[in-house]
Amino acid sequence: MAILLTGNLDAEDYADWRRHLLAHLPAGETLVLATEDYDPEAVEIALVANPPHGTVARHPNLRFIQSLWAGVDKLLSDPTLPRHLPIARLIDPSMTQAMVECALAAVMLLHRQLPAYAAQQARGEWRQLAQPLTAQRPVGVLGLGELGSAVARTLAGLGFPVSGWSRSPRAVAGVNCLSGADGMRTLLEGAEILVNLVPLTPDTEGLLCRATFERMPRGAGLVNLARGGHLVEADLLAALDSGRIGHAVLDVFRQEPLPAGHPFWHNPRITVLPHVAAYSEPSTAARIALENVAAFRAGRTPDALVDPGRGY
Template sequence: MTVLLSGRWSAAEGERWAQLLREAMPEEQWLLHPPRNAAEAAAVEVAVVANPEPGALSGLPNLRLIQSLWAGVDRLLQDPSLPPGVPLARMVDPAMNEAMVHTALWAVLSLHRRFFELQVQQRQALWQAPPQLRAAECTVLVLGLGELGGRTAQTLAGLGYAVHGWSRRPRELAGVQIWQGEASLAQALAAADIVINLLPLTPQTRGFFSAERLAQMRPGACLVNLARGAHVDEAALGAALDRRHLRHAVLDVFQQEPLPPDHPFWPHPQVTVLPHCAAQTDPRTAVPQVRVNLAALRAGQALAHLVDRGQGY
């Protein structure tokens, strides 16, 4: 099969992906540039992509599969030229999942034990120990209980935290109190000391953390956003932090990336900024996932991790 590799990345990153993919699947014909003529376009049966430029997948009449190298597919789905009817598979990378759990755990531990405030005290030469609450006295709400959210919730529960999870669909997770549906959301937010956002970005979740929803959170609670910047009304979050309704925010994603140097979150004492690095796809473990799906396509078997375009994930 001819496989088109297309993405928005640095030259070095693109070369690394191309090398690993070709080494893992030497039987495929890899097209590492946009098709230059109708014959090349007609030959493409699979597109392996990493947020390609809009329109990059149009004009491929024999395309049978779009395999994303990233877990999120919201940018792909926003491209009006995305070929309709072609199966779209997202990446479920075990190494990325593990990294996300580690970042969420670091954030929860730092907020629970007030380590971010201790960093500020160090700069002030202030020797003052904070209260030491038990993990069971800290309620953590995980929004979104898919692959990432489910693992994060269960890991935190295993460490003794009082873990709640919220999902639109019915879920069961050992050691996790589940809230389901829109009707329960305000109550779930009000019960949590720390809220971790791992929701997919869909039309329904865009702007999810509005001023109204932030006001539903428990006074003194903390927000950890590891999903998408478009989930958060940044002005409303800044206002909630400034008036001390929320204690702290750990943010890995933003509406504009890189975060502009003059953005108020950079110097904000109650905000921890991460440069979209909470969990990155690891080519060493992601490439085998691509190989499995291409083999399934060739054999006419079921494809893994297909996206429901109507749901957006």
Template sequence: MTLLFATDFDNPRDWVPALKAEMPELEVRVWPELGNPADIRYALTWNPRPGLLASLPNLRAIFSLGAGVDGILADPTLPPAIPLVRMVDDSLTEGMVEYVVWQVLAWHRQHEPYRAQQRKALWRPLPQKLARERRVGVMGLGELGQACARALAALDFDVAGWSRTRKSVDGVDCGAGPKGFDRFLARSEILVCLLPLTDDTRGILNAANFARLPAGAFVINAARGGHLVEADLLPALRDGHLAGAALDVFADEPLARDHPFWQDPRIAVTPHVASLTHARTAAKSVAANIRRAEAGEPLDNLVDRKRGY
């Protein structure tokens, strides 16, 4: 029983021992060392090279190293009948909650204005809203979005959520579909994007939707770079309709050193670290699903390829 670990991003030195600890009988090969491709039953991957997965004739399941699967689905040669599994792990959820709460609180409690005052040795308290007076909108109510919405509601923020289909989250005003979208945007002083990247959601952070937000809104994108129309962000910041943005994901990564986002003080840039997969915890879910596959049982967290998540 052999698994191929195939990614340019995650360190096999973390993953190989973690997988072996969970399944001592599992042989783990690290791309590009394939050996005999016919031996490989499972692939654990992130943005694999096009054609790699199609070259494995006995592949039984593909496991994503992250919560998103758009990088895998982008492979035009992806075998259509092989089950694709998204990563669901407590470490991913915990990391995303930490990141979103951090960015919401940093803007709500005016971290950057106070840092600017510190550099000038200026002692000047600024007017401050209460959390219950601040409206936060979470766009995308999957596993990560619901967890973030609940965490923000627990801090007493006025939280709304929006998703393709209606969800129910305690303490969160949930809307869905096109009819609920304008209302959701109009009340979101802080907009958090945690949507899956699909044909329907690509470019959803655009000039038209920025204009629907309240004046002075703050945008957080911790989903995928493809959600943001980058050329629309700077004009919205320059004209003052948006007050700032926190971006963890970008259309091209790593972000080019000469990209204007680096130098704009209204934009907080982080290098795709909002929600990291930790091998020491995530290996358990991979091993459990391999055991299900070997026993002929349905796999957990299967991706609906038509929806893209």
């Protein structure tokens, strides 16, 4: 029986993943690629990177799905996905570190008012702005999973007063942890910078909207590193125009690549990143994915199993 690699990958990506997977492939396992001829009935394990809808269902003897991405919202949106199969997300410390670095860079960009200084430079204006200390700049982090907890701890370690929100209660050292609807309101009302890292589910679709922005302090900063589906784009543009939101750092979008002519490209109050905050690096992720496969083969519970009912 075989392990299949399939996903939204180009030829170079397939070659890179194959090289690193073969370096860690357990004895007796066979790796096949979706781009090659293979017997679908021979596939028991699928390593997936957002494959086209219908791909997974073509393998009648599939027993386990290991995502090569941290997020599984696109995979779970496949109406043909066999719902009885165990699915695991990828948890890679290298990806967590990359996300922490990007979140920290975005928060510091807003905290140190670098967009305002860039605008002054364009005007040839020399003016020093009042600069609060980190202890005077409350930050809110939506989502306290693997990535959100690491980001919240790091920001708290730099002296920011950090509140974090999750659907169910969590405990993170140095972070004011909140949950539920009341917790969300409390977090938003105090967050001068809001970092979004919640999973995309039907409950969080459109979370970053007018109602959310209106609860935040006037002129607050927004950082979206989760999914484009969280953001109501028209509401953000209106909030920026009114001054309700001062600046937004966006790494993810409803349509990627961001189309030419999209209003985000040329809005001086938006920093656009091309979905680079944190992505799976085959050199580290291949070993972690195959260790999870080995755990499944041995009858152990794989790490980071997905709860389809929660969407992550």
